[in-house]
Amino acid sequence: xxxxxxxxxxxxxxxxxxxxxxxxxxxxxxxxxxxxxxxxxxxxxxxxxxxxxxxxxxxxxxxxxxxxxxxxxxxxxxxxxxxxxxxxxxxxxxxxxxxxxxxxxxxxxxxxxxxxxxxxxxxxxxxxxxxxxxxxxxxxxxxxxxxxxxxxxxxxxxxxxxxxxxxxxxxxxxxxxxxxxxxxxxxxxxxxxxxxxxxxxxxxxxxxxxxxxxxxxxxxxxxxxxxxxxxxxxxxxxxxxxxxxxxxxxxxxxxxxxxxxxxxxxxxxxxxxxxxxxxxxxxxxxxxxxxxxxxxxxxxxxxxxxxxxxxxxxxx
Amino acid sequence: xxxxxxxxxxxxxxxxxxxxxxxxxxxxxxxxxxxxxxxxxxxxxxxxxxxxxxxxxxxxxxxxxxxxxxxxxxxxxxxxxxxxxxxxxxxxxxxxxxxxxxxxxxxxxxxxxxxxxxxxxxxxxxxxxxxxxxxxxxxxxxxxxxxxxxxxxxxxxxxxxxxxxxxxxxxxxxxxxxxxxxxxxxxxxxxxxxxxxxxxxxxxxxxxxxxxxxxxxxxxxxxxxxxxxxxxxxxxxxxxxxxxxxxxxxxxxxxxxxxxxxxxxxxxxxxxxxxxxxxxxxxxxxxxxxxxxxxxxxxxxxxxxxxxxxxxxxxxxxxxxxxxxxxxxxxxxxxxxxxxxxxxxxxxxxxxxxxxxxxxxxxxxxxxxxxxxxxxxxxxxxxxxxxxxxxxxxxxxxxxxxxxxxxxxxxxxxxxxxxxxxxxxxxxxxxxxxxxxxxxxxxxxxxxxxxxxxxxxxxxxxxxxxxxxxxxxxxxxxxxxxxxxxxxxxxxxxxxxxxxx
Numbered sequence: 001x002x003x004x005x006x007x008x009x010x011x012x013x014x015x016x017x018x019x020x021x022x023x024x025x026x027x028x029x030x031x032x033x034x035x036x037x038x039x040x041x042x043x044x045x046x047x048x049x050x051x052x053x054x055x056x057x058x059x060x061x062x063x064x065x066x067x068x069x070x071x072x073x074x075x076x077x078x079x080x081x082x083x084x085x086x087x088x089x090x091x092x093x094x095x096x097x098x099x100x101x102x103x104x105x106x107x108x109x110x111x112x113x114x115x116x117x118x119x120x121x122x123x124x125x126x127x128x129x130x131x132x133x134x135x136x137x138x139x140x141x142x143x144x145x146x147x148x149x150x151x152x153x154x155x156x157x158x159x160x161x162x163x164x165x166x167x168x169x170x171x172x173x174x175x176x177x178x179x180x181x182x183x184x185x186x187x188x189x190x191x192x193x194x195x196x197x198x199x200x201x202x203x204x205x206x207x208x209x210x211x212x213x214x215x216x217x218x219x220x221x222x223x224x225x226x227x228x229x230x231x232x233x234x235x236x237x238x239x240x241x242x243x244x245x246x247x248x249x250x251x252x253x254x255x256x257x258x259x260x261x262x263x264x265x266x267x268x269x270x271x272x273x274x275x276x277x278x279x280x281x282x283x284x285x286x287x288x289x290x291x292x293x294x295x296x297x298x299x300x301x302x303x304x305x306x307x308x309x310x311x312x313x314x315x316x
Numbered sequence: 317x318x319x320x321x322x323x324x325x326x327x328x329x330x331x332x333x334x335x336x337x338x339x340x341x342x343x344x345x346x347x348x349x350x351x352x353x354x355x356x357x358x359x360x361x362x363x364x365x366x367x368x369x370x371x372x373x374x375x376x377x378x379x380x381x382x383x384x385x386x387x388x389x390x391x392x393x394x395x396x397x398x399x400x401x402x403x404x405x406x407x408x409x410x411x412x413x414x415x416x417x418x419x420x421x422x423x424x425x426x427x428x429x430x431x432x433x434x435x436x437x438x439x440x441x442x443x444x445x446x447x448x449x450x451x452x453x454x455x456x457x458x459x460x461x462x463x464x465x466x467x468x469x470x471x472x473x474x475x476x477x478x479x480x481x482x483x484x485x486x487x488x489x490x491x492x493x494x495x496x497x498x499x500x501x502x503x504x505x506x507x508x509x510x511x512x513x514x515x516x517x518x519x520x521x522x523x524x525x526x527x528x529x530x531x532x533x534x535x536x537x538x539x540x541x542x543x544x545x546x547x548x549x550x551x552x553x554x555x556x557x558x559x560x561x562x563x564x565x566x567x568x569x570x571x572x573x574x575x576x577x578x579x580x581x582x583x584x585x586x587x588x589x590x591x592x593x594x595x596x597x598x599x600x601x602x603x604x605x606x607x608x609x610x611x612x613x614x615x616x617x618x619x620x621x622x623x624x625x626x627x628x629x630x631x632x633x634x635x636x637x638x639x640x641x642x643x644x645x646x647x648x649x650x651x652x653x654x655x656x657x658x659x660x661x662x663x664x665x666x667x668x669x670x671x672x673x674x675x676x677x678x679x680x681x682x683x684x685x686x687x688x689x690x691x692x693x694x695x696x697x698x699x700x701x702x703x704x705x706x707x708x709x710x711x712x713x714x715x716x717x718x719x720x721x722x723x724x725x726x727x728x729x730x731x732x733x734x735x736x737x738x739x740x741x742x743x744x745x746x747x748x749x750x751x752x753x754x755x756x757x758x759x760x761x762x763x764x765x766x767x768x769x770x771x772x773x774x775x776x777x778x779x780x781x782x783x784x785x786x787x788x789x790x791x792x793x794x795x796x797x798x799x800x801x802x803x804x805x806x807x808x809x810x811x812x813x814x815x816x817x
Contacts, residue, residue, distance in 0.1 A: 036358040037644035045365075045652045063358070064723045066514035067496055071724060074510065101503060104510040149774045155501035175774040177456075177767050178499045180582075183644065187581050187637050191452035193771060206636050206651075208658045280651060312501075 023083055023259045024057030031087040033072035035065040038181070039119060039202060040088050043244055046276055047116075050267040059086075067103065068154065069093050074104030081251030083260060091115070091243035092158055095303040099313050100156060107300060113257050114264040115245035115287035115295065117277060119200035121162035121217040121238070122228065123150075126192050127210055134214040134234050137196065138170050145173040151188040152198040153181050156312050158242040159198040161303070162217065164310055166198075169236045200241065201225060205281030217241055224281055243285070243299075261289035322670035326374065326678060334367075334375040335679040339686045342382025347694060349390045349710070350523045350717015352399045353383035354641040361649045369653045370668050374675030376649060380642050381433050381625045381679055384585060385687055388425035388618055393418055393542065393698045394710065396526040400518060400756065401585030401621035403749055404593040406526070407473070408606065408613030413542055415609055418699065422691040423556040424611055425618040426684060428567060431560075432619030433680035435571035436578060436626025440633075441673045445662065447627075448634035451579040456771065457782050459582065460764030461791040463757040466587055468798045469594040470750045473607070481750045484741075488754020491516045491734075498759060499766040511726040520718040520727035521734050521755055525748035527714050528735025534707050541706060542699045551688045559611045566596050566612050567619050574620030578627020584640045585621040586756055592620030598801060626676065633657055633669060 028051065034040045044061050051059045064072035069090060079085040089112055097103045123134065131137040141148040152159030155178045163176045177194055179185040182203060189197040190210055197203070204213040205224050213228035217238045221230055231238040246264055248257055265288050267273055274284055287295045307313050338360075345356035356379050364372035387399035392409035405425065412421040439447060454462075470485045471478055494505045495515025506512035534541055560567060570592035577588035596616035597606040606613050628639030636657040638644035650657060655668060662669055698706070718731035738748050772781025782788065 037648035042648050042651050062723055066722050071514055147774050149771050175770055177770045180498045180763060183637050184582060190635055191455055193455035
């Protein structure tokens, strides 16, 4: 039975490969699992023109927000697997959500074909904040456990995870205050309702000199934030953030998955595109289909460990 | 006037065309129940990517302002707010339409929308940076009290059946708790339905709660939907201008309320129009006419919700924080265009900002002729289409509108279930508005409370955080005033007992 189904799959793949030699040749439906105006939307909007530049097809962006992205992700595998329905995926979301509760999909059921960039975690404080450096902040938090407050987007989100990990690395205790989305978290930050925010490099770039960035979770400093030291420089081994990628329905033939992965890779190497992304504070990464399994295994192990420590893994 | 030289730049033929086109497209989309201003902007955003930044902004601003006005049509003619901003417009708009004054109501809405839009844009032009600073003073605690203030208005607005209004509000609050908690991530009242993990969507609730009962009643009764008591000839513009002139105090107050609430990120048009309505009613000499077709009610809500357009752009442009949901989409479009919002925008990219603000003025002024013409057409078609065509077309729109919320059938299912619930509740005298307001305000109150509690505890005392911040005290004072005013008023106006026999 197994070999038969394999044979069928191979035949299908070959047939599809022949039929779609020029993939994509029409409009691809690009589903964003969040509302318009967010960072997932903006990155898709920036990719959009390059689909036209490099292929004879194009993309139409469609929003399916709900339950932090889970609504769209739980439905993607029932879409036709012809390469003309693709969906934006986000890490750590797609690992953490199924760990916490039954959200209608499992991490391994999503067929990711490429991870194209990430927004590195960053600690930012208002420009007038007494904390000039990360050291000041850690010292203050050490003196009064729990009294330092950080706004962030969402509960058990990338921001929340980063706050928890940093607390552990620095041996301090701070209070995380979740807000609905980055916009609301920024409002609290700029209004000095909180001591600082666990946020992303993109936010620090966007808010400019209204805020001061005390640390970024990258290997090297971000080109747009040259004055913001990495956590590594300051002695904390924290390199993390929210990753964005593209997945397809599981039934999509392997050849098309490969073609799509190559296409996204090509867009990701376009110098003009890279500049636009980095100007907004994104950091580029390239995880094509061939490295997908290893990358996902590593991410799952890492997020799983933190999630268990935070006690957010659902009881079986 | 700052940047007046940019007014000339805004007046290119292309920009004028974009402003007219934007207002028309926005008004039509906003008028359809379920298709909101956010959707109108999101759908049309890709068209603007090829344009110059200033032209793109003018088009988007025009669509937005048109959509907020368009929401009044469905509110007046079908008792269904076309957008959440128009909830309070149903209170007096529909009774006016019922008695044959639908055309007057729409003309009034148009005049009020233009006035409010101009006031909001003027604040944006002259006072944006200081207003943005003011908006930042509102922390989670203030949002909590603001939501409580909104909830007290339910009680004040549902006179005659305060109890039913409060029960309706509680139903709304319970509905708002469904799904995954915004803060904390707990899953509540989903009954293991995965489709409820995302909670009840406000737009699908809006369509279901308002529209479905109207449709069912239309089918159940033999009378025509709206009676035509007079020949539809003019716009009744003169009559409307007269009313508006007499109510200039109301228009000014409501526009300022709309602007101020608009600058608070996350509050938006639904709250501003409600607060303006509550205030208009409180100070009116004919308070008892409110809810029965009082023109001042429409003037208050429609000027306030269009004033939020200009107000909402204050934090969007000055701080880079969207003031209202459509602003979030526009902010995304700005980023794609390569414009960095923030305090430096007004100094470094002043050309774009001022061209945009003058463009917004332009679009708002154009809304007067465009709005009157479309309004008259909408009124004529609603009163003249036979019921057999009206009911299926509106029913079709409710399905499309609720599906379009998230491109998902979940919201359509919610819409139908809530609609049936509203029809049953309607039999017992419960109205939709307290439920929808409970739903909207419940979310704001809950996150404000939890966030305020966390921050307060970190500072030492949550109670102090809630009760001692100056702005909180001011809002609490307003809440007490709203709650106690009816009592005080009846005390003062009650005839004094004679002191001598």
